[in-house]
Amino acid sequence: MNLSDFRTHYEPLIQQELADLIQSLSIPASLKDSMHYSLQAGGKRIRPILLLAVLHELGDGHPDALKVAAAIEMIHTYSLIHDDLPSMDNDDLRRGMPTNHKVFGEAVAILAGDALLTYSFGVVARLQHVDSEDKVRLIDLMSVSAGAEGMVGGQVLDIEGEEKKLGLEELEQVHRLKTGALLTYSILAGAILAKATDEEIVALSRFGQHLGLAFQIQDDILDVTGTSEELGKTAGKDESSEKSTYPGLLTLPKAKEKLDYHAGEALKAIAELGGTKPLLEELTALIVKRKS
Amino acid sequence: MNLSDFRTHYEPLIQQELADLIQSLSIPASLKDSMHYSLQAGGKRIRPILLLAVLHELGDGHPDALKVAAAIEMIHTYSLIHDDLPSMDNDDLRRGMPTNHKVFGEAVAILAGDALLTYSFGVVARLQHVDSEDKVRLIDLMSVSAGAEGMVGGQVLDIEGEEKKLGLEELEQVHRLKTGALLTYSILAGAILAKATDEEIVALSRFGQHLGLAFQIQDDILDVTGTSEELGKTAGKDESSEKSTYPGLLTLPKAKEKLDYHAGEALKAIAELGGTKPLLEELTALIVKRKS
Numbered sequence: 001m002n003l004s005d006f007r008t009h010y011e012p013l014i015q016q017e018l019a020d021l022i023q024s025l026s027i028p029a030s031l032k033d034s035m036h037y038s039l040q041a042g043g044k045r046i047r048p049i050l051l052l053a054v055l056h057e058l059g060d061g062h063p064d065a066l067k068v069a070a071a072i073e074m075i076h077t078y079s080l081i082h083d084d085l086p087s088m089d090n091d092d093l094r095r096g097m098p099t100n101h102k103v104f105g106e107a108v109a110i111l112a113g114d115a116l117l118t119y120s121f122g123v124v125a126r127l128q129h130v131d132s133e134d135k136v137r138l139i140d141l142m143s144v145s146a147g148a149e150g151m152v153g154g155q156v157l158d159i160e161g162e163e164k165k166l167g168l169e170e171l172e173q174v175h176r177l178k179t180g181a182l183l184t185y186s187i188l189a190g191a192i193l194a195k196a197t198d199e200e201i202v203a204l205s206r207f208g209q210h211l212g213l214a215f216q217i218q219d220d221i222l223d224v225t226g227t228s229e230e231l232g233k234t235a236g237k238d239e240s241s242e243k244s245t246y247p248g249l250l251t252l253p254k255a256k257e258k259l260d261y262h263a264g265e266a267l268k269a270i271a272e273l274g275g276t277k278p279l280l281e282e283l284t285a286l287i288v289k290r291k292s
Numbered sequence: 293m294n295l296s297d298f299r300t301h302y303e304p305l306i307q308q309e310l311a312d313l314i315q316s317l318s319i320p321a322s323l324k325d326s327m328h329y330s331l332q333a334g335g336k337r338i339r340p341i342l343l344l345a346v347l348h349e350l351g352d353g354h355p356d357a358l359k360v361a362a363a364i365e366m367i368h369t370y371s372l373i374h375d376d377l378p379s380m381d382n383d384d385l386r387r388g389m390p391t392n393h394k395v396f397g398e399a400v401a402i403l404a405g406d407a408l409l410t411y412s413f414g415v416v417a418r419l420q421h422v423d424s425e426d427k428v429r430l431i432d433l434m435s436v437s438a439g440a441e442g443m444v445g446g447q448v449l450d451i452e453g454e455e456k457k458l459g460l461e462e463l464e465q466v467h468r469l470k471t472g473a474l475l476t477y478s479i480l481a482g483a484i485l486a487k488a489t490d491e492e493i494v495a496l497s498r499f500g501q502h503l504g505l506a507f508q509i510q511d512d513i514l515d516v517t518g519t520s521e522e523l524g525k526t527a528g529k530d531e532s533s534e535k536s537t538y539p540g541l542l543t544l545p546k547a548k549e550k551l552d553y554h555a556g557e558a559l560k561a562i563a564e565l566g567g568t569k570p571l572l573e574e575l576t577a578l579i580v581k582r583k584s
Contacts (some may be wrong), residue, residue: 027440033446035440082406087398106379107451110402114374114409115440121413122435132424139431141402141415148319148327148407159399206475228471 003282006056007049014048015040017066018073021147026117034104034112038077041095046215046287047072053279054204062128062193068138071120073188075146078116079182081109083155091150117146130193137192145152145185147231154178166244173211179219187211200273207269207280214262215287220245221255226291263288295427295574298348299341306340307332309358310365313415319407328397328402332368333387334427338507338579339364339478345571346482346496354485356419360430363412364478367438370408371474373401375447407439422485429484446470458536464505472504479503492565499561499572506554507579512537513547518583555580 001009022032042059048069051221057211084091084099085106101109124130124138144150154177171283187208191201224247246255266284270277293301296355310331314324340361347353376383376391377398393401393552416422416430436442446469453466478501516539538547556574562569 026439027445028448028452030452031440031445078406085402087402103403107377108448109375110377110379111444111448111451113406114370117406117409118435118439120446121431122439125432125435132428135428136424139413140417143410143417147410147414148317148323152403152407152410153319153323156400156403158322159403160320160322228582258312 001056001279003053003279003286005073006053006279007045009046010049010052012070013066013265014045014073017070020284021067021070021119025119030104030108031112031115034100034108035116035179037103038081038094038100038112039116041097043095043292044290046283047182050183050186050283051190051193053283054187057273057279058191058194058196058200059275063129065190065193067123067127068189068193069186071123071142072182073190074116074120074123075142075151076182078113078120079146079151079155081116084201085109088155088159090236113289134192138189141185141188141192145181145232146229150177150185154181161244162242166249168249171244171246171249175213175216176209179216180209183212183215184208203269203272207266209267210266211284211287212263214259214266214284217246217255217259217262218288218290220247221252221259222292224252259288293348293571295311295345295571295578297385298571299337302341302344305338305358306337306361306365309362312363313359313366313411314384317411322396322400322406323407326400327408328390329395330373330386330404331366331408333389335387336582336584337365338575339368342475342478342575343482343485345575346479348485349565349569350483350486350488350492351573355421357482357485359415360481360485361421361478363415364474364481364566365432365433366408366415367443368474370405370412371438371443371447373405373408377401379410380447380451386579387533404568426484430481433480433484437473442473442477446473453536454534458541460541463536463538463541467505467508467534468501471508475504475507476500495561495564499558502554502558502561503576503579504546506551506558506576509538509547509551509554510580513544513551514582514584516544551580 019036022036022039040256048066051069051072052061052065055065080094081100083089084094085101092102093099098144099109100112104112121139121142122136124142127135130138146152154174157170157174158178161170166174176238185208187204188201191204196204223245249255250258263284267281270280270284311328314328314331317324340358343361343364344353344357347357372386373392375381377393379531391401392404396404413431413434416427416434419427422430433497438444446466449462449466451469453462467518476497477500479496480493483496488496495569515537538550541547542550555576559573562572562576
C-alpha cells in the first residue's frame with residue numbers, strides 16, 4: 001500500500017475514533033461541542049498516520065493502534081487550542097476555520113484543551129489489548145514528550161523567543177521541543193505497540209528528531225512562500241511579527257538546504273531498520289514537499 | 293497521632309516533595325518559576341493530607357505516598373491557576389498572594405497549568421514502589437476525576453451556572469464534579485496504595501462524596517460569613533456576582549443544616565471501615581469548622 005492509499009484508508013477511521021471517544025463522554029454539551037469542534041477541524045493527522053505507519057512497517061498493526069493515535073491527536077489538538085488563545089499567538093483562524101475560542105469563548109476553549117489533555121492519558125490507561133507495563137511506558141513517555149520537558153517547554157521558549165533574536169541552536173531547541181517531541185512520541189508509541197527492539201527504537205527516535213526539524217523548517221519556509229489560502233492561516237505572520245525563523249536566520253536557499261539535510265538524515269535512520277520502509281520514506285518526502 | 297501532629301509532620305514533607313519534583317525538571321526558568329510559585333503558595337494541602345491519612349488509617353503508609361500526594365496537589369494547583377485567569381474567574385489574589393498570571397503573565401500561567409497537569413501523570417507512571425497494574429488504576433481514575441467527566445466538567449458547569457439560577461440538584465452536580473471528584477480521588481488513591489478491599493473502597497468513595505459536598509457548602513458559607521483577610525481572597529464575591537450558592541438557595545441556617553448532614557454521612561461512611569479512624573474523623577470536623 002502506498003502512502004496515499006494508506007492515508008485514504010486510515011483518515012476516516014481516525015476521524016471516527018476521535019468522534020467516538022468524545023461521544024462516549026457524559027459531559028456538559030458546550031464542553032463536548034468544543035472538544036469535538038477542534039478535533040474534527042481536520043488537519044493532516046500527521047501524528048496518527050506516523051504511529052500507524054510505524055506499526056505497519058514493523059509488523060501487522062495493533063488492535064488498539066487507532067485509540068493511541070487518537071490520544072496523541074487529542075494532545076496535539078489541545079496544544080493548538082491553547083496556542084491560539086489571545087494571550088498566546090492570538091489567532092482567529094486555524095485550518096481555515098475560526099479558532100476554538102472565537103466560537104466557544106476563551107474559558108470553554110481553555111477547559112476543552114485541559115479536558116483533551118487529561119482524557120488522552122485515560123484513553124491509554126484503558127486500552128484493551130496492551131499490558132500494564134506497556135501502558136505505563138506509553139504514559140510515561142507521553143507525559144515527558146507533551147509536558148514541561150517537551151512540547152509545553154518548547155511553547156514557552158517560542159513565546160520568549162519572540163522578544164529576542166534567537167541563534168540557530170536556540171531556534172532548533174525550540175522546535176525540537178515544540179514540534180519534534182510529540183512527532184517523535186507518535187513514532188515511538190507505534191514502536192512500543194509493535195514490541196520493537198531497542199535498536200529499532202534508537203533508529204526510530206533519530207528518525208523522529210530529524211523529521212520533526214524538517215517539518216518545522218518547511219513550516220517556516222511555507223510562511224514565507226505560501227499563501228494564506230493554501231495554509232488556512234495568515235501567511236507572512238512570522239516576518240511581520242519579527243519572529244526568528246530558519247529563512248530569517250539563514251536565508252531561504254540555506255533554509256532549504258537545511259531542510260534537505262534533515263530529510264536525508266531521517267531517511268538514513270529509516271534505512272537502519274533494514275529492508276525498505278516505503279510508508280516512512282514517503283512520509284518524509286511528503287513533509288518536505290507539503291504546501292500547507 | 294492526632295490530626296494536628298499529623299499535619300505538622302507531613303506538611304513540610306509535602307512542600308519538599310513538590311519542590312524536589314519541580315527542581316528535577318530541565319525546563320525554561322520562567323516555566324519552572326511559575327510552576328514552583330503556585331505550588332509553594334501554600335494552601336491547606338487537604339488532598340495530600342487526605343491521601344496520607346487514608347494510608348495511615350488502613351495500614352503502615354507507602355514509600356511512594358508523598359509522590360502520589362504531590363501529583364494530586366499539582367492537579368489541584370493547575371486547576372487554580374487556570375480558574376484564576378481573566379477569562380475565567382478573573383482573580384488577582386489567591387491565598388493572599390498575587391495569582392500566577394498577575395506575576396508571570398497569562399501565557400506562561402496557562403502553560404504552567406498545562407505542564408503541572410501533564411507532569412502529574414508522569415510522576416505516577418514513574419513511581420518506584422507501585423506495580424504497573426496499580427499505576428494504571430491510579431492513572432485511569434486520575435484522568436476521570438480530573439477531566440471532562442470530573443473536575444474540568446464541573447468548572448464548565450460552574451461558569452455556565454453564573455449566567456442562570458441553578459436549582460439545588462444542579463448546584464450539587466457542579467460541586468460533586470468541581471470539588472468532590474478530586475477530593476474523592478485523593479482518598480481512593482490512598483486506598484489503592486494501601487491495597488484496600490472492594491468494601492473499603494466503596495465506603496471510602498461514599499466518604500469522599502459527602503466530604504466533598506460538606507467542603508463546598510462550607511466554602512459557600514465562608515464567602516458570606518468570612519472576611520477577605522481570613523480567606524486570603526475577596527469575600528462576598530459570590531453574592532456580588534449573583535452566583536448560585538447553598539446559602540443563597542437555602543438561607544444560611546439551612547445551608548448549615550445541609551453541611552451537618554453531609555458531615556454526618558461522611559462520618560457514617562468512615563464507621564463502616566470498622567474500628568476508629570481518628571484522623572479521618574478529625575479531618576471531617578476540620579472541614580466543617582474551617583475559617584478559610
